[in-house]
Amino acid sequence: EAGVAQSPRYKIIEKRQSVAFWCNPISGHATLYWYQQILGQGPKLLIQFQNNGVVDDSQLPKDRFSAERLKGVDSTLKIQPAKLEDSAVYLCASSLGGDSYGYTFGSGTRLTVV
Amino acid sequence: GENVEQHPSTLSVQEGDSAVIKCTYSDSASNYFPWYKQELGKGPQLIIDIRSNVGEKKDQRIAVTLNKTAKHFSLHITETQPEDSAVYFCAAPDTGRRALTFGSGTRLQVQP
Numbered sequence: 001e002a003g004v005a006q007s008p009r010y011k012i013i014e015k016r017q018s019v020a021f022w023c024n025p026i027s028g029h030a031t032l033y034w035y036q037q038i039l040g041q042g043p044k045l046l047i048q049f050q051n052n053g054v055v056d057d058s059q060l061p062k063d064r065f066s067a068e069r070l071k072g073v074d075s076t077l078k079i080q081p082a083k084l085e086d087s088a089v090y091l092c093a094s095s096l097g098g099d100s101y102g103y104t105f106g107s108g109t110r111l112t113v114v
Numbered sequence: 115g116e117n118v119e120q121h122p123s124t125l126s127v128q129e130g131d132s133a134v135i136k137c138t139y140s141d142s143a144s145n146y147f148p149w150y151k152q153e154l155g156k157g158p159q160l161i162i163d164i165r166s167n168v169g170e171k172k173d174q175r176i177a178v179t180l181n182k183t184a185k186h187f188s189l190h191i192t193e194t195q196p197e198d199s200a201v202y203f204c205a206a207p208d209t210g211r212r213a214l215t216f217g218s219g220t221r222l223q224v225q226p
Contacts, residue, residue: 004157033213042120042203042216043158056211091157101146101207101214105157 002026004106006092012112018080021109025073025094031055032069033103034077035091043091049075050097082113116141116208120217127194128225135220137204138186144206147180147187148214152201161202162189194224 005024013019025032031050035043046065048055051072060067064083069075079086089110093103117140127133139147145166150158164171164178164187171178175194180187191198201221205214 035216040219042118042218045211045213045215048211048213056213058211093157101148102160102163103148103158103214105150105159107155107157 004092004094004104006090006106006109008109009107010110010112012114013082015084015113016081018078019082019111020076020078021090021092021111023075023077023092023106025075025092026104028096029094029104030072030097031095032075033093033095034067034075035093037089037091037108039088046077046090079111082111084113087111087113115210116144116206116215118204118206118215118217120204120220122220123218124221124223126223126225129194129196131194133189133191133194133198133222133224135189135202135204135222136186137188137206137217138184139206140185141206141209142185143209146207147178148205149176149178149189150203150205150216152203152219154200158203191222194222196224196226198222199224 034046037043047057047060047067049069052069067077089108091108092106120137148163151161152158177190201219204217208215
């Protein structure tokens, strides 16, 4: 079974620039999550999709962050404009959904904002 | 929402010794408690989980115990090996948001 694919692996941008991350979940996984992991901390949920609908985006800074999940499969997370404090690893995870919390994580995208 | 606290933040043991990491949670409706291992440059990987209808679960050298009354659960690693060195995260579901809330992590260093 293929894992969760994320790209790019690394990205360095200047503050106020924009950036986008891509995620391809495990086939058949209805639920997709984006987490932000700041260095030395645990992952923090940004947004959760069930198929192509948003379940929870209460912790997404909507003035600068946006996300979509087209056709209930791939997802993109965008930051515009980026701030220094956005430097983190952005992790995508997927699960079967429902009462299944069995996450599979991708390797993440390490973002550095300078 | 769910609040998960994890300690210690760092743990150093000698190869062959045991390691214990503890977590507490706040949402009494939580019924699933996973542990993840994160190696450098990789995403977290599920290593063991437990549901609330059992008090202990073992898988070779790792085990998880759960005390629902006290709302805490622990990861036990026996006969530690250098390849166990990593950051370990506990998590619990925020039943209102239907997503996992993670602890702050424990960096385990196994000294050869």
